[in-house]
Amino acid sequence: MGQIVEFTMEREGLVKEGDRVELKEDCASTMSGQMYYYTIKDAIAMSSNLKRPLKKLSGMVIKVEPQISIYMVSVEIDEE
Numbered sequence: 001m002g003q004i005v006e007f008t009m010e011r012e013g014l015v016k017e018g019d020r021v022e023l024k025e026d027c028a029s030t031m032s033g034q035m036y037y038y039t040i041k042d043a044i045a046m047s048s049n050l051k052r053p054l055k056k057l058s059g060m061v062i063k064v065e066p067q068i069s070i071y072m073v074s075v076e077i078d079e080e
Contacts (some may be wrong), residue, residue, distance in 0.1 A: 001052070002056075002059065002076045002077045002078060002079045003054065003076070004062070004074055004075070004076055004077075005047050005050070005054070005072075005074075005075050005077060006047065006048065006071060006072055006073070006074055006075075007038070007040055007044075007045035007046060007047050007072070007073040007075060008045055008046055008047075008048075008070050008071070008073075009040075009044060009045035009064070009070060009071040009072075009073050010045075010071075010072060011041045011071075012066075014044045014045070015023065015040065015044055015045070015061050015064065015065060015073060016061065016064060016070070017061055017062060017063060018060065018061065019041045019060070019061045020058065020059075020060055020061075021041070021044075021058065021059060021061060021075060022040075022041045022057060022058050023038045023039065023040060023041065023054070023057040023058065023059070023075075024039045024041055024057070025036065025037075025038055025053060025054070025057060026038070026039070026064055027053075028049070030049070031051075032051075033051070035049035035050065035051065036049065036050045036051075036052065036053045036054070037049050037050065038054065038057075039051070040073070040075070045071075045073050054077050055077070055079075056077055056078040058077075059075040059076050059077040059078050060075065060076050060078075060080050061073060061074070061075055062074050062075065062076050
């Protein structure tokens with residue numbers, strides 16, 4: 001099982017469970033050090049900050065869960 005990364009998505013239906021997605025990596029220098037964040041291409045959803053970069057920039061959507069004003073998208077990152 002690969003690493004699970006959570007993304008926030010503002011509009012319904014942009015991705016669904018089982019979709020393969022590609023990610024874009026960005027980094028920022030913070031008071032906590034270098035942080036990495038990811039966007040599901042093309043600007044579909046954004047992750048929170050991660051302390052370590054992901055090994056792969058692709059994965060599969062395993063869950064889309066509606067919240068009060070957003071959707072939480074869980075992506076399992078490819079291991080190989």
